[in-house]
Amino acid sequence: MERTPVLRSEWLKIRTLRSLPGALLALFAATVAFSALAGVSEASDPGFDPLFASLSGVIPGQIAAVSFGAMAVSSEFHQGALRLSLAAVPRRGRWFAAKAAVIAAPALLVGLGAALAALLAARAGLGRAAGGLSTGEQVRGVVGCGLYLMLMALFAAGIAALLRSGVATLSLLVPFILVVSFVIGDATGTLADFLPDKAGQLVLRETYDGTLGPWSGLAVTALWTAAALLAGAWRLCRRDA
Amino acid sequence: MTSIDVRDLTKEFGGRRAVDRLTFRVHPGRVTGFLGPNGAGKSTTMRLVLGLDRPTAGSATIGGRPYPALREPLRHVGALLDAQAAHGSRTARDHLRVLAASNRIPDRRVDEVLQETGLASVARRRVRTYSLGMRQRLGIAAALLGDPEVVMLDEPSNGLDPEGIVWIRTLLRRLAGEGRTVLVSSHLMNETASFADHLVVLGRGRLLADTPVRDFIHARVRPRVRIRTTDPVALTSVLARHGHDAQEHADGHWTVDGARLDDIGRVACAAGLPLLELAAEEGTLEQAYFDLTGAETEFTAQHQEA
Structure with a gap:
């Protein structure tokens, strides 16, 4: 069974x-709308980070990314859809890898x-407040933001395969992203920095302090994602379809 | 030629045996009816054959190979397990294109099977808008997609209208006539007898019968005679003398199980019995099937006294 037809099908x-x-x-x-809104708001806050403000739309945007990943997988878990898919592609590992690939590529x-x-929209709004951003920082922000959204979509895909349900996945991840991370995230402890969303968002900041840097933070998110995908694949390969 | 081989197949779900040391072979060139009451293990067996469930013991192979080892399996085996499996938000055509793409089946074939199952005119409608009968046809279209030599359908006539039932009968006969291996599950004996050449009957996961339909009818359908008389006392004694056991029924008629019209007629005439009615009352095929599976039915309604 070849790889390309499976990818095409997925x-x-x-x-x-x-x-x-x-x-x-x-x-x-x-992502664009909320970043643009942040661009026109006041930038007098002492903790103001122009890069994060320019990309702050990622906070609501990641909910859509998570929904995308969860729904792409959970559409296989209603009625006998998975049986149909696995009858067409019996090699489950290959099938799930193709599924992950077609989630990752468009999300990225x-x-x-x-x-x-x-970034362009917010910079237009922020004007001088964003003037101090270097090209390197802006490239890091944009590339990191794309990678972060892809990782969150894949994270949700892995959880959805593990829980075999999109509803369960979203009711776990959305409150987690919106509430838990917000509440305990601001109390910058050592452990909260390693939460999948908190760690990955470091790449969107101009300045950062603490144990993790922008790329090591994104690597932590990547580890969470890899773990979720492996757990999902493990459940898929072990269980009866 | 490709046959389905099931050998000592066993599947347990949390200690409950859904399939119990099942051994049978489905041969090409004929329609094999896969019969059994609800919960007998028919669908589980089909899932095991497709490698979707893992057997607790035993094996199932197609043409000597386990299903997951088949390259582009849809080109070898077509299966309908659940007509609800198609996503409601996809169009029927897209649903089939997705399946076709994974096994390198050209889109031209998608349009062919849509035509063949009578769905061509509604192919671009979302599956959500389909009736159960239309979904069933779509499931059958998916099974035929790869022009497979083995076709396995789980209760395909479910939800079909009378015209659809005639259509599926003709289709199954044609597939077998083309030399394909056809396995069709059902819990309806009469329906199955109308298209099957061979029967595999399950009860509580065990094999109850593996026999040609004709042999099943000869061996299982018992003759029976119905009699009405003005002299029941004489009737019972005459019949008892000839080794027949007559049962009386509420409306006054009698029946003799296992007896033929010719025997009873001669005996009654010789004894000078006044007969009001003498008729053959053969058990139906359905009854023969109930007799076989009766003890093996998992879910039965409490018997109601009349």
């Missing part, structure tokens, strides 16, 4: 479910595009 699945391109569109719109591309558009 990509076709993403394209032909209206909600999935819809989630990617929401990812783009939310849309994430990069959204980050670039968000």
